[in-house]
Amino acid sequence: MGLGIGLVGLPNVGKSTTFNALTKAQNAESANYPFCTIEPNKAVVPVPDKRLDELSKIVNPERIQHSTLDFVDIAGLVKGASKGEGLGNKFLSNIRETEVILQIVRCFEDENITHVEGSIDPVRDIEIIETELLLADMDALEKRIATLAKKVKGNDREAKAQLPVAQALLAHLEAGQPASTFEDRESEGFLTLLRDLRLLSNKEIIYGANVDEEGLAEDNAYVQALKAYAAERNREVIKLCAKVEEEMVDFDEEEKMEMLESLGVEESGLEQIIRKGFEKLGLMSYFTAGVKEVRAWTIRQGTTAPKAAAVIHNDFEKGFIRAEVISYEDFIACGGEQGAKEAGKMRLEGKDYIVQDGDVMHFRFNV
Numbered sequence: 001m002g003l004g005i006g007l008v009g010l011p012n013v014g015k016s017t018t019f020n021a022l023t024k025a026q027n028a029e030s031a032n033y034p035f036c037t038i039e040p041n042k043a044v045v046p047v048p049d050k051r052l053d054e055l056s057k058i059v060n061p062e063r064i065q066h067s068t069l070d071f072v073d074i075a076g077l078v079k080g081a082s083k084g085e086g087l088g089n090k091f092l093s094n095i096r097e098t099e100v101i102l103q104i105v106r107c108f109e110d111e112n113i114t115h116v117e118g119s120i121d122p123v124r125d126i127e128i129i130e131t132e133l134l135l136a137d138m139d140a141l142e143k144r145i146a147t148l149a150k151k152v153k154g155n156d157r158e159a160k161a162q163l164p165v166a167q168a169l170l171a172h173l174e175a176g177q178p179a180s181t182f183e184d185r186e187s188e189g190f191l192t193l194l195r196d197l198r199l200l201s202n203k204e205i206i207y208g209a210n211v212d213e214e215g216l217a218e219d220n221a222y223v224q225a226l227k228a229y230a231a232e233r234n235r236e237v238i239k240l241c242a243k244v245e246e247e248m249v250d251f252d253e254e255e256k257m258e259m260l261e262s263l264g265v266e267e268s269g270l271e272q273i274i275r276k277g278f279e280k281l282g283l284m285s286y287f288t289a290g291v292k293e294v295r296a297w298t299i300r301q302g303t304t305a306p307k308a309a310a311v312i313h314n315d316f317e318k319g320f321i322r323a324e325v326i327s328y329e330d331f332i333a334c335g336g337e338q339g340a341k342e343a344g345k346m347r348l349e350g351k352d353y354i355v356q357d358g359d360v361m362h363f364r365f366n367v
Contacts, residue, residue, distance in 0.1 A: 015074075042073075207226060
């Protein structure tokens with residue numbers, strides 16, 4: 001769907017290790033020096049969903065297909081990136097192309113792994129990154145204001161309407177506040193600026209607290225400080241040990257659960273990140289369930305039945321007649337499609353139906 005989550009952070013915080021584990025592919029080079037990642041690595045990651053397993057127990061399909069997310073591993077930013085320091089603006093532009101930011105934050109001590117700032121301080125590290133995002137937005141906005149000012153002199157009506165919004169937004173950023181907290185967010189001027197400039201400081205941010213093995217079961221002081229900082233900004237913190245996650249790449253489900261249990265945790269941090277990213281992107285899944293395939297289809301929350309059908313094939317939308325719908329809960333409780341029909345749990349829905357997360361659907365169409 002072209003929606004991406006960008007992994008960002010300072011150098012040597014565990015981004016590439018996290019990326020390797022996320023994609024189950026050892027293709028992002030990891031090394032103990034800054035700017036190890038130069039070109040952004042991209043991968044499509046399956047979204048964990050135990051409902052697919054339950055559907056498959058009933059249908060016994062030939063294959064299972066998960067919903068997916070795009071993850072992009074972006075090189076480590078440093079102080080001054082917005083002015084071209086390190087690998088600078090190139091990587092800020094890579095972040096612009098993603099919809100959600102996953103900021104990996106180092107929350108462990110290890111004298112063998114160099115920290116670019118010389119010490120471990122997750123709040124400081126976050127502020128360095130987010131200051132660079134703000135500065136990059138300010139630079140883009142200043143250029144837009146200069147262009148708008150010229151157009152205003154030429155009596156351009158749209159520029160006259162947009163200029164005061166751009167100036168107010170610049171003042172907001174200069175006060176150290178991200179675009180995501182701008183008051184006039186619903187105005188046409190702001191929405192135009194957001195669309196054209198893809199403002200970095202407007203993006204949703206998830207913090208990935210990268211800890212050592214000891215830090216998984218109990219929050220260390222670094223994680224506690226990070227969680228306090230995030231709570232003030234209404235942001236999510238997900239704790240993970242990138243090293244452990246990478247080690248578990250080739251484990252089967254039973255081995256993975258044994259490993260997590262031995263470390264005092266119930267669920268992989270990466271699975272939490274994928275699910276949370278899916279949610280932050282405003283996405284959800286509906287299912288099709290047949291003997292050939294049980295599959296999760298990715299749609300935006302609030303999607304109508306014809307638009308959901310188009311995800312399978314455009315002809316499904318063009319010739320849409322109606323959708324046969326069974327809720328996931330009813331499908332499982334009734335032992336499948338036939339049982340749901342007999343129990344009166346299958347519904348016929350029309351063009352205005354808003355698809356719900358977990359709906360099991362079959363589309364009737366005529367082209």
